Amino acid sequence: MTTLDTPPAATATPDGSDLPLWPASTWHMPDGDLSVGGVPLTGIADRFDTPVYLLDEDEVRARCRAYRRAFPDAGVYYAAKAFLSRAMVHWADDEGLGLDVCSAGELRLAVTAGFPPENMVLHGNAKSPHELDTALRLGVGRVVIDSPSEIARLAAALGPDGRQRVMVRVAPGVSAGGHDKIRTGTEDQQFGLAIGDGSAQHAIARVLDRPELELTGLHCHLGSQIASVKPYATAVRRMVGLMARVRDAHGVVLPELNLGGGHAVAYRPGEPALDVGRLARTVLAALADGCAAARLPVPRLLIEPGRAIVGPAGVALYRVLAVKHMGERIFVAVDGGMSDNPRPALYGVRYTPRLVGRLTKAAPRKVTVVGRHCEAGDVLAADTDLPGDVRPGDLLAVPVSGAYHLSMASGYNLVGRPPVVAVAEGRARLLVRRESPADFRSRDVGL
Ligand SMILES: Cc1ncc(COP(=O)(O)O)c(C=O)c1O
Ligand SMILES: N[C@@H](CCCC[NH3+])C(=O)O
Numbered sequence: 001m002t003t004l005d006t007p008p009a010a011t012a013t014p015d016g017s018d019l020p021l022w023p024a025s026t027w028h029m030p031d032g033d034l035s036v037g038g039v040p041l042t043g044i045a046d047r048f049d050t051p052v053y054l055l056d057e058d059e060v061r062a063r064c065r066a067y068r069r070a071f072p073d074a075g076v077y078y079a080a081k082a083f084l085s086r087a088m089v090h091w092a093d094d095e096g097l098g099l100d101v102c103s104a105g106e107l108r109l110a111v112t113a114g115f116p117p118e119n120m121v122l123h124g125n126a127k128s129p130h131e132l133d134t135a136l137r138l139g140v141g142r143v144v145i146d147s148p149s150e151i152a153r154l155a156a157a158l159g160p161d162g163r164q165r166v167m168v169r170v171a172p173g174v175s176a177g178g179h180d181k182i183r184t185g186t187e188d189q190q191f192g193l194a195i196g197d198g199s200a201q202h203a204i205a206r207v208l209d210r211p212e213l214e215l216t217g218l219h220c221h222l223g224s225q226i227a228s229v230k231p232y233a234t235a236v237r238r239m240v241g242l243m244a245r246v247r248d249a250h251g252v253v254l255p256e257l258n259l260g261g262g263h264a265v266a267y268r269p270g271e272p273a274l275d276v277g278r279l280a281r282t283v284l285a286a287l288a289d290g291c292a293a294a295r296l297p298v299p300r301l302l303i304e305p306g307r308a309i310v311g312p313a314g315v316a317l318y319r320v321l322a323v324k325h326m327g328e329r330i331f332v333a334v335d336g337g338m339s340d341n342p343r344p345a346l347y348g349v350r351y352t353p354r355l356v357g358r359l360t361k362a363a364p365r366k367v368t369v370v371g372r373h374c375e376a377g378d379v380l381a382a383d384t385d386l387p388g389d390v391r392p393g394d395l396l397a398v399p400v401s402g403a404y405h406l407s408m409a410s411g412y413n414l415v416g417r418p419p420v421v422a423v424a425e426g427r428a429r430l431l432v433r434r435e436s437p438a439d440f441r442s443r444d445v446g447l
Contacts, residue, residue: 179225314399
């Protein structure tokens, strides 16, 4: 077995040219293996079994820093829904990021890992009374109000002497995002309050009427996997327009504007990613211009990137279990699938698996990489190139697997969710263990 706690052999050759989607630490090994974070992938598979997710710690940290550099005066809140574990909480905290959480579960995990609750923003279009109570008890920094009923509920939970910072989530009427199911900036979906019919203005007035609630500003989140900066500039203009109306109607100048996340990454070579530096220049210019025109002071900006922080830092490893010819098609079946990555089934996303761990001269041919679940839609990569001699026992690695994989994984077919292994400086360490049959049995408490 390859040792995991030493850096790759000196014969390894650094070569990023054909690995544009991979973490910056990825190296080719002479035996056809790849190493990430100084750790050979075959060694990870041997030690932790497959399927397994690995996360390059330095890549995550570098991405946090890139946001801090691009937005030095903004609050950068990592969107925990993309991937959360105690180590991730520490990395975000170390790198000076806040946290965006959207359930009592995320909130509690972060707080118990030592993250300062005042640096958290709580989201949710349907927060339960229990979640609001938990947030108040733990001292979450800002609650983002997403419905009229939440205003009275939150104020009641606070009681006459309580005080809580809040923002109001607005649907600015901007359509953006990589798929219909993940567009949340329009006025015909369930998140935020619409400007067009006056719901946002009405909610803002009600919040301003409640002494228990301190309105720090407005929030919008346009959607996810947005590859262009234009929708963000449009959203800034609309949100500044609304802030000016709040000033005119209530004499209140709101000090904060939260633009959410949604920044696209490439899943396949050639796909566009959102450039963080360009986003910062565009958004900050639109904000300065809009505020000057409305004679408003420039509010402090908050942003909430999730996918762009962890997505490209993650790699999923699978073992090939079967290769089957069906008519014209070749199916390569692996030991994971839609229970560890539902994204192809949900959004039609296409990935680029790669054979690792052996050298081959076989010409590439088109295959469909499928999972092990009992559905024809359990496809990880349709019509993708793999070497013609791919066979059972081979190891496939799928880059850009760090965001919305484990966090959306399920217990389907009781296969069990894969472990997460962090790699850095030639060492691999287990962050989250594999879900076991005992885990399933322990939840099954009645006959
Ligand atoms: C309110 C909110 N903020 C931030 C995010 C993070 O989005 P992304 O991972 O696309 O950056 C999401 C998810 O789309 C969200 O719902
Ligand atoms: N879960 C989605 C994005 C939505 C994020 C949550 N607001 C994805 O995997 O792409």
